[in-house]
Amino acid sequence: MTSPGLDEALTAFAARRPLLVATDYDGVLAPLRDDPSAAVPQPGVAEVLSRLAAADGVTVALISGRGLDDLRRTSGLQGAFRWVGSHGAEFDGPLAGADAGRRDELAGVLRPLVEGTPGARLEVKPASVAVHVRQVADRVRAAGLLEQARQAVDPSLTLKPGKDVLEVAVTDAHKGAAVQRLVEELDVAAALYLGDDVTDEDAFRVLGPDHLTVKVGEGETVARHRVPGPEAVVGLLGALADRLG
Numbered sequence: 147m148t149s150p151g152l153d154e155a156l157t158a159f160a161a162r163r164p165l166l167v168a169t170d171y172d173g174v175l176a177p178l179r180d181d182p183s184a185a186v187p188q189p190g191v192a193e194v195l196s197r198l199a200a201a202d203g204v205t206v207a208l209i210s211g212r213g214l215d216d217l218r219r220t221s222g223l224q225g226a227f228r229w230v231g232s233h234g235a236e237f238d239g240p241l242a243g244a245d246a247g248r249r250d251e252l253a254g255v256l257r258p259l260v261e262g263t264p265g266a267r268l269e270v271k272p273a274s275v276a277v278h279v280r281q282v283a284d285r286v287r288a289a290g291l292l293e294q295a296r297q298a299v300d301p302s303l304t305l306k307p308g309k310d311v312l313e314v315a316v317t318d319a320h321k322g323a324a325v326q327r328l329v330e331e332l333d334v335a336a337a338l339y340l341g342d343d344v345t346d347e348d349a350f351r352v353l354g355p356d357h358l359t360v361k362v363g364e365g366e367t368v369a370r371h372r373v374p375g376p377e378a379v380v381g382l383l384g385a386l387a388d389r390l391g
């Protein structure tokens with residue numbers, strides 16, 4: 147499933163400087179799990195990210211839909227990385243809490259729907275509320291809950307559908323804006339972005355042909371390359387680290 151041409155594209159990418167190596171977390175660095183707190187990195191991730199971050203002229207960024215604190219805690223990763231949480235709403239560190247009132251109001255709307263669906267789970271994040279249905283055995287009810295949630299919320303809020311989840315955000319932050327901001331701030335010659343979900347398409351879209359975009363797993367994408375899953379991601383990042391010397 148690894149796309150033809152990726153190896154050559156990686157070699158060309160590695161020859162440029164400065165570089166941004168940006169990656170999503172769930173489904174890319176960590177295999178998906180029923181319990182989000184159990185989604186730990188694929189073996190080899192910590193080592194390869196450290197190798198990349200140590201290379202001259204290379205910045206590594208983790209850009210996740212998770213809240214920043216959750217991302218750090220669950221991943222257990224440490225290093226001189228740029229940490230971006232809440233789809234970009236947490237760009238320079240944790241949110242101060244200005245949006246907490248609106249978010250709690252939203253949680254109040256969604257909670258009764260979730261509590262009425264066995265297996266569903268509500269996740270209250272810094273700038274959003276997520277309705278998770280991965281563990282809803284009745285798939286018709288799972289789809290019904292996500293639709294009910296869509297209908298129940300204020301239409302001015304931002305809907306972010308994902309893998310067995312619908313997230314409703316009180317900010318309009320998205321990963322595309324976060325990547326763009328890093329590219330400009332760091333003034334990089336090229337960026338690599340790895341992502342597996344619908345919200346990663348925003349990041350793929352802002353990166354033109356000078357950059358390297360890699361979709362992880364199946365599904366429609368505007369990314370130019372594809373690898374099958376987190377194990378292949380470790381292989382790809384290792385191959386990049388080898389080329390960076």
Ligand SMILES: O=P(O)(O)OC[C@H]1O[C@H](O[C@H]2O[C@H](CO)[C@@H](O)[C@H](O)[C@H]2O)[C@H](O)[C@@H](O)[C@@H]1O
Pocket residue numbers: 170171172173177178179180181182183185209210211212213269271276278280308309310311313343345
């Ligand atoms: O942007 P990401 O780093 O990919 O984060 C996206 C969401 O990831 C988590 O949910 C997803 O992964 C869970 C663990 O594998 C899985 O149980 C769930 O079904 C997936 O949707 C996280 O819980 C969300 O907050 C993130 O937005």
